[in-house]
Structure formats: C-alpha cells, structure tokens
Amino acid sequence: MKTSVFYGTLAASALLAGAASAQSTLETVQSNGELSCGVSTGLAGFSAPDANGVWQGFDVAVCRAVAAAVLGDPMAVNFVSTTGQTRFSALASGEIDMLARNTTWTFSRDVDLGFTFAGVNYYDGQGFMVNRELGVSSAMELSGATVCIQTGTTTELNLADFFRVNGMDYEPVPIETNAEAQQQYLAGACDVYTKDSSGLAATRASFPEPGNHAILPEIISKEPLGPAVRQGDDQWADIVRWTLNALIAAEELGVTSANIEELAAGTDNPEINRMLGSAGELGAMFGLESDWAVRAISAGGNYGEIFASTIGEQTPIGLARGLNAQWTQGGLLYAPPFR
Known part of the structure; x- marks a missing residue:
C-alpha cells in the first residue's frame, strides 16, 4: 500500500513547507480569513456538497467548529477535495491547514509522514x-x-x-x-x-x-479516524485537538446548541465554566479568545448532536453510536479535563 520512500518524500515535503513559512498556521488562517480543510471527494454523511454546493457532514462539522473557534465564522472554510492518494501531499505541502476525511491514525502516518493526529472523531473498522x-x-x-x-x-x-x-x-x-x-x-x-x-x-x-x-x-x-495537522506547530495541533475535545466534552456535560448561550454566562459546574470561558484563561493559552469553545460548539452542536444529524440512526446512513458513544454509555469517547 505504501513504501518508506513515499513516506519519506512526504515527510521531506512537510519539512520544506514548514521552513518556507515564517507564519504559524494560526497566523496564516487568520491572515487568509478562512480555514483550508481537506475533505473527501464526496462521502454521504461525512463530507459531501449538498444540492446548493454547501459542504455538509460529520467530518465537515469538525472543520466548521475549528473555523468558528479561530475566526468566529463556521462558514469561513475552503473545502479541498482530496483522494486517498492526494490527501497527505496536500497537508504536507501546506495546501490545506488540516485534514478531516475518514483518515486512519497509524504509526507510520504519525511518525514517518510527520503528521499529528488531533484525536479520534470516529472509531471504525x-x-x-x-x-x-x-x-x-x-x-x-x-x-x-x-x-x-x-x-x-x-x-x-x-x-x-x-x-x-x-x-x-x-x-x-x-x-x-x-x-x-x-x-x-x-x-x-x-x-x-x-x-x-x-x-x-x-x-x-x-x-x-x-x-x-x-x-x-x-x-x-481497527480504524481510528480523526483530523490531522502537520507536525512542528504545536499551537495549531492544540487548537484542533481541543476543539474536537470541546465537542466531545460538551455532550458529556450536557452543553448543547440550545442551552450554550445560557450556560456560557456561568454555571455551578467549574468544568463547564472553564471550557466556555466564564472562568479561567484557557483560550489565551493558545492564542484564542475566551469564548472559542462557545463558538466551536455553537457551529453545529456537541458531538452527539453532530452525530445524530449527519450519520445517526435517524439519517439515511443509519449508524448506531456503538464504540462512538460516550465512555459513560459504554463507548470509547473520552475528553481530557478542561483545567
């Protein structure tokens, strides 16, 4: 399927792309006013344009959440279609800022290609x-x-x-x-x-x-699927990782698109307050405003809301939560603490 020469070439491309740019990925995205997100060529429920040409889906929602956290606008995304062959070169070269398309986290992709996987948004096989x-x-x-x-x-x-x-x-x-x-x-x-x-x-x-x-x-x-970024920019990796974690944690903590505005004003739960920015300075730690998670979750809802509306049992895709249920419900989903 792949060779060390192929992987080594991509890794070298990533290094060259990093050396050629003095800007961090966050600075580039903010300067461009949009996030370039690599998606599939079209997979119903996960990433595909609708009848109006607007990209929709489970993976698309991760892109929109990151754009909302960083730019305050979930629609400020340039979706770039990538195949199984082109996705890694697109990320390594800097053509895209992040990859969010049914991509398996493996040792060689992480280590040899020089990519950082920001977590798992779908446990598959x-x-x-x-x-x-x-x-x-x-x-x-x-x-x-x-x-x-x-x-x-x-x-x-x-x-x-x-x-x-x-x-x-x-x-x-x-x-x-x-x-x-x-x-x-x-x-x-x-x-x-x-x-x-x-x-x-x-x-x-x-x-x-x-x-x-x-x-x-x-x-x-085992196919743990998740978003990936280039290695060497820890700030950007943290932003993508904790945006995904915010979506997962929001479901566990009962934060939804319907109540987030009310909860963002402050609650009796310190974890919610830290995540939503009414307490602490988590956003400032990686260069974002205090309401970054509020914006990310508001973009499409928490993880459960996104799952249900794009690929869940009531959609044509018809997927049960299974391993992708919260850890409290017998699944594998588990966000580290916001503290």
Missing part, C-alpha cells in the same frame, strides 16, 4: 459489502472474489492480510475515489467493495436500492 444476489453471508466465503479497493489507504494492506491469513485468493480492482468505487461495484466490475464500515454504510445509503446490498458481519481491522 474495515468491512465488506456485497450484492445480496451473491448469496454470501460471511467474508470467509469470499475466496476468488473481485474486490474494489481504494488505493493509498490502510484497507489495501488489511485486505491482503485478511485473505492471506485465511488462505483465500482475491483479485483487486483498484479505484481512486468512492464515486468510482460505487460506479464499478454497481456495474458488476467487482463482487465486493471493502472500506471502513461507516463508509460502506454511507455509500450504500446513496444506492438506488440500498436494501439489495449487505454489509457482512466481519470487521477485520
């Missing part, structure tokens, strides 16, 4: 989707199948590992974008489409007859 006409109910029945696989992703290696370990053969059908995968899969160019299970659900929701397609029960990997 790789799965398989097939047409029900194939009569397949398990991934263990896929030997000899043709498989659509996006290049430049962790799914390539996971797929090879899974089939090798289980003594099965397959024929890869390489594709670059989710739209291309959908077209090839529906045209019968491949028997199976494999990617993160959330992406499969999002893709299936856009099919003319989604009920004709099954997502198999096997999950073959």
Whole structure:
C-alpha cells in the first residue's frame, strides 16, 4: 500500500513547507480569513456538497467548529477535495491547514509522514459489502472474489492480510475515489467493495436500492479516524485537538446548541465554566479568545448532536453510536479535563 520512500518524500515535503513559512498556521488562517480543510471527494454523511454546493457532514462539522473557534465564522472554510492518494501531499505541502476525511491514525502516518493526529472523531473498522444476489453471508466465503479497493489507504494492506491469513485468493480492482468505487461495484466490475464500515454504510445509503446490498458481519481491522495537522506547530495541533475535545466534552456535560448561550454566562459546574470561558484563561493559552469553545460548539452542536444529524440512526446512513458513544454509555469517547 505504501513504501518508506513515499513516506519519506512526504515527510521531506512537510519539512520544506514548514521552513518556507515564517507564519504559524494560526497566523496564516487568520491572515487568509478562512480555514483550508481537506475533505473527501464526496462521502454521504461525512463530507459531501449538498444540492446548493454547501459542504455538509460529520467530518465537515469538525472543520466548521475549528473555523468558528479561530475566526468566529463556521462558514469561513475552503473545502479541498482530496483522494486517498492526494490527501497527505496536500497537508504536507501546506495546501490545506488540516485534514478531516475518514483518515486512519497509524504509526507510520504519525511518525514517518510527520503528521499529528488531533484525536479520534470516529472509531471504525474495515468491512465488506456485497450484492445480496451473491448469496454470501460471511467474508470467509469470499475466496476468488473481485474486490474494489481504494488505493493509498490502510484497507489495501488489511485486505491482503485478511485473505492471506485465511488462505483465500482475491483479485483487486483498484479505484481512486468512492464515486468510482460505487460506479464499478454497481456495474458488476467487482463482487465486493471493502472500506471502513461507516463508509460502506454511507455509500450504500446513496444506492438506488440500498436494501439489495449487505454489509457482512466481519470487521477485520481497527480504524481510528480523526483530523490531522502537520507536525512542528504545536499551537495549531492544540487548537484542533481541543476543539474536537470541546465537542466531545460538551455532550458529556450536557452543553448543547440550545442551552450554550445560557450556560456560557456561568454555571455551578467549574468544568463547564472553564471550557466556555466564564472562568479561567484557557483560550489565551493558545492564542484564542475566551469564548472559542462557545463558538466551536455553537457551529453545529456537541458531538452527539453532530452525530445524530449527519450519520445517526435517524439519517439515511443509519449508524448506531456503538464504540462512538460516550465512555459513560459504554463507548470509547473520552475528553481530557478542561483545567
């Protein structure tokens, strides 16, 4: 899927981009008056333009929250479409200020590419989707199948590992974008489409007859997805990290888009007061105003509100919270203390 030469080249690009710019990322974003955020080429529920050309989705909401925290305007975002192949070079070169598109946090991406992952906004795992006409109910029945696989992703290696370990053969059908995968899969160019299970659900929701397609029960990997920035600018990494943490903590603490204005004036909860800026100086610690978290949460609501409105069970994507529930509800979501 990837080579050390490829990674080394991207890491060198990141270093050159950092050396070429005397401005911090925060200063660049403020000077430009907008945040450049790398997203997908279009994945329903996560990042895709609506009928009016306005980007919407779960990952888009993270971009808008950061723009609101930094610029006071959640709409001050330049969305840059990136593929599995182009996303890392776009970030390394400085074309985008942050990446927020179903990207897995891995050792090599963190260490070798020189990126900093600001946290996990969706805990996922790789799965398989097939047409029900194939009569397949398990991934263990896929030997000899043709498989659509996006290049430049962790799914390539996971797929090879899974089939090798289980003594099965397959024929890869390489594709670059989710739209291309959908077209090839529906045209019968491949028997199976494999990617993160959330992406499969999002893709299936856009099919003319989604009920004709099954997502198999096997999950073959861990895919912690989250926003990433370039290494070497700790202030910017902190801003993106704690904006995401604010969305997560707000849900746990009961701070919503409906009550945040009232709570921002002060509460009996010291944690809420520190986060929303009515007590302490957290914003000043990384160069933002005291109401940065108020602006971030107000952009689209807390984590739970964003999840429910973009990919939740009442949307066409239909995803349950599962591992992405708060730690108090049996999930993995957990924001460090605001103190």
